[in-house]
Amino acid sequence: MQLYALCDADMLCERGIELLSFATRAKELGASILQYRNKYADIAAIKTDLIALRQTWEGFLLINDHYELATFCDGVHIGQDDLAAIDSDPTRAIKILKMAIGEDKIIGLSTHNADEIAIANELDLNYIGLGAYRASSTKSEAKVLGDKLDEIAAHSKHPVAAIGGVKLDDVFQYVTYKVIGSGLL
Numbered sequence: 001m002q003l004y005a006l007c008d009a010d011m012l013c014e015r016g017i018e019l020l021s022f023a024t025r026a027k028e029l030g031a032s033i034l035q036y037r038n039k040y041a042d043i044a045a046i047k048t049d050l051i052a053l054r055q056t057w058e059g060f061l062l063i064n065d066h067y068e069l070a071t072f073c074d075g076v077h078i079g080q081d082d083l084a085a086i087d088s089d090p091t092r093a094i095k096i097l098k099m100a101i102g103e104d105k106i107i108g109l110s111t112h113n114a115d116e117i118a119i120a121n122e123l124d125l126n127y128i129g130l131g132a133y134r135a136s137s138t139k140s141e142a143k144v145l146g147d148k149l150d151e152i153a154a155h156s157k158h159p160v161a162a163i164g165g166v167k168l169d170d171v172f173q174y175v176t177y178k179v180i181g182s183g184l185l
Contacts, residue, residue, distance in 0.1 A: 003168075004161050004177040005031040009038035009049070011182055019049055023057050025184050029168070033177065035077050035108075037064035047072060060106060067101050075106025077129065080116065083109060094123045110163065112143060114152050121157045128156055129179065132164020136181070150174050 005026035012022055026034055034057050038046050043066065050072040053061055061073040070076050076097070087093035097107060110129040111117050120128050132142035133149050142164050145152065153160040153174035161177035162170070168183055 002177050003031040004033040004179045006179050006181040007034055007036045008181055020056055033060045035062040035064055070101035070105050077108040079110045090119055090123055114155055117156050125158050127159040127161055129161045129163040133162050134165025136165040
């Protein structure tokens with residue numbers, strides 16, 4: 001099982017953790033993917049952070065939501081609402097997204113249940129995020145799947161990243177990536 005580091009700018013700021021320190025710790029723990037999420041900064045600040053991360057991070061670097069910045073990284077992770085904002089038809093939305101970021105970029109999509117996985121199975125994605133596994137401080141409104149997460153993950157044709165409250169020592173049978181945020185520290 002591979003480690004996927006979720007670098008949430010607000011969480012880092014709240015805890016007084018420097019961006020590149022987080023990336024260094026993720027690298028030390030063997031993370032192969034780092035997703036940068038910054039919900040409140042302006043595009044210029046996010047771009048600056050991506051450029052700094054790209055200079056130090058050797059694995060896959062993804063941006064959360066801001067697909068207009070995919071040029072500065074290896075791809076994008078989007079949520080269900082972000083996909084719907086591109087187009088109401090998920091297949092068309094992914095085609096539009098690929099045209100915007102390029103065919104060679106990674107696309108990940110958050111899913112929360114078997115119905116969303118069934119739709120994702122019809123889409124040209126590189127992986128899905130599935131969760132939340134546990135409640136977490138960054139997504140308090142998320143529905144917790146608990147031990148059902150692994151059972152639901154078995155239905156995905158795409159590699160699955162377990163999201164939401166995942167810990168380093170959690171074990172799954174049908175999950176490819178464990179997404180760890182503050183649990184890295």
